[in-house]
Amino acid sequence: MLYQLHEMQRSFLTPLMQWADASAKLFSNPVSPLAHTPFAQRIAAGYELMYRLGKDYEKPAFEIRSVVIGGEPVGIMEHTVEERPFCKLLHFKKDLSDKQFAKLKQPKVLVVAPLSGHHATLLRDTVRALLVEHDVYITDWTDARMVPATEGPFHLDDYIYYVQDFIRLLAPDLHVISVCQPTVPVLAAISLMATAKDPQLPKTMTMMGGPIDPRRSPTAVNDLATEKAYSWFENTVIYSVPANYPGYGRRVYPGFLQHAGFIAMNPGRHAQSHREFYMHLVTGDDEPAEGHRKFYDEYNAVLDMPAEYYLDTIKTVFQDFSLPKGTWMVGGQLVRPQDITNVALLTVEGELDDISGAGQTQAAHDLCTGIPADMQQDYVAPGAGHYGIFSGRRWRETICPKIGEFIRQHG
Known part of the structure; x- marks a missing residue:
């Protein structure tokens, strides 16, 4: 049931994350009146951080042109x-x-x-x-x-x-x-x-x-x-793919569990990275903020x-x-x-x-x-x-x- 619960959570968060993404743009785009209100940069940074923490990460492209x-x-x-x-x-x-x-x-x-x-x-x-x-x-x-x-x-x-x-x-x-x-x-x-x-x-x-x-x-x-x-791994971390994927019924080790393991190895380092990302957005330091986006676009994209x-x-x-x-x-x-x-x-x-x-x-x-x-x-x-x-x-x-x-x- 864990995989099914994860999919339910993802479905629930998707519209919320889309709203957070849209809000971040409303408070940061210079053509938007909200971008010129007090604390707009902090509000936009908070929304973008929320969006990136909760969004679903698809497989990136190699993009080697x-x-x-x-x-x-x-x-x-x-x-x-x-x-x-x-x-x-x-x-x-x-x-x-x-x-x-x-x-x-x-x-x-x-x-x-x-x-x-x-x-x-x-x-x-x-x-x-x-x-x-x-x-x-x-x-x-x-x-x-x-x-x-x-x-x-x-x-x-x-x-x-x-x-x-x-x-x-x-x-x-x-x-x-x-x-x-x-x-x-x-x-x-x-x-x-x-x-x-x-x-x-x-x-x-x-x-x-x-x-x-x-x-x-x-x-x-x-x-x-x-x-x-061995039996612990067999009985604890193996789940069946839900019906909304082509591999429905296939037994897998889900990527979201592997990702949780990656984060658990160095939680403090990841938390610090997200704090720094927020501050870079607030101060308008675009280069390190974009480096953070690129790294986590890859790091958070996982497979089963x-x-x-x-x-x-x-x-x-x-x-x-x-x-x-x-x-x-x-x-x-x-x-x-x-x-x-x-x-x-x-x-x-x-x-x-x-x-x-x-x-x-x-x-x-x-x-x-x-x-x-x-x-x-x-x-x-x-x-x-x-x-x-x-x-x-x-x-x-x-x-x-x-x-x-x-x-x-x-x-």
């Missing part, structure tokens, strides 16, 4: 290469002729986005920076509430099969970058391909801030998964995860530690990272990451014993938190160039 290459702007066109029930493979195609693009000699990169609550657009900054020197593709995971129940379940194994299919589709000369959650299934996917001696293996794999071995420096995220029994996939991840990754223990079976095959011998490995961690703790991603090096030492690199970004390793100044100025250099070195 162009990038600058060699000092010249180059248009970017979003193209769906392949569409599956639970994922679209997107290509950020440069608006160049085949001859012009061939001259750039840009390596092909598959960015595997997380399926952990947020949309793939959370990696907008990741994609934008990579596009300057790379031909970029990304997995755009579908909100499970939008997938009809007739499409069947989606397990963690299915995630791995999707990744393998996309790798084979884009091979040869492909480089794979996984951010956070997908580091585990991506390593499994490539391990299984290596065991099977698949000729379509990527040239490199970059693992960024992921729980390869959550036993190392466990965080609050890891503690929650180990403190609660298929229940099977979510529960598989809890058990396999965070409770049984099947990957580092060497006990993970996928489709009857044992996942053996030690069988990877010719795929270069780069791991990236943030010094201040409070989601994937120190050493959790570096553990990939201990598992991939078949990769020669000169094909392995590790980088810990000083002063970077979890989001800082794939978004923001440190990502653009330090981490992205390191990944680009690694790809060129092993391409």
Whole structure:
């Protein structure tokens, strides 16, 4: 019933939030007489804050229209290469002729986005920076509430099969970058391909801030998964999609619960951010106010995860530690990272990451014993938190160039 109650609340708040949005504009638009009344800016700020706290956040767009290459702007066109029930493979195609693009000699990169609550657009900054020197593709995971129940379940194994299919589709000369959650299934996917001696293996794999071995420096995220029994997750956080969505009846881990968990990790920081937003509106400081809007437009936009996939991840990754223990079976095959011998490995961690703790991603090096030492690199970004390793100044100025250099070195 919780999902149904959430939908009732959303339906109730929608007209109220529309009223708050309209009121904020009435008290801030210079052509409105109300904007010239006493305390108009404070009233407008209060209404806008109310609107943003209560509104429903839809999936944002990537909105990457162009990038600058060699000092010249180059248009970017979003193209769906392949569409599956639970994922679209997107290509950020440069608006160049085949001859012009061939001259750039840009390596092909598959960015595997997380399926952990947020949309793939959370990696907008990741994609934008990579596009300057790379031909970029990304997995755009579908909100499970939008997938009809007739499409069947989606397990963690299915995630791995999707990744393998996309790798084979884009091979040869492909480089794979996984951010956070997908580091585990991506390593499994490539391990299984290596065991099977698949000729379509990527040239490199970059693992960024992921729980390869959550036993190392466990965080609050890891503690929650180990403190609660599997049955608790199964009986407490899994709900059926209401009738007003295409996925009616599908069992999911709702995005609004995941979002509540995100907020609960740092409630004070979010409260302070909203207070500062209010003061920026009152003082007319538009630039930081717009930065706040953009961040929370993305941060508050969440998706539902298929229940099977979510529960598989809890058990396999965070409770049984099947990957580092060497006990993970996928489709009857044992996942053996030690069988990877010719795929270069780069791991990236943030010094201040409070989601994937120190050493959790570096553990990939201990598992991939078949990769020669000169094909392995590790980088810990000083002063970077979890989001800082794939978004923001440190990502653009330090981490992205390191990944680009690694790809060129092993391409």
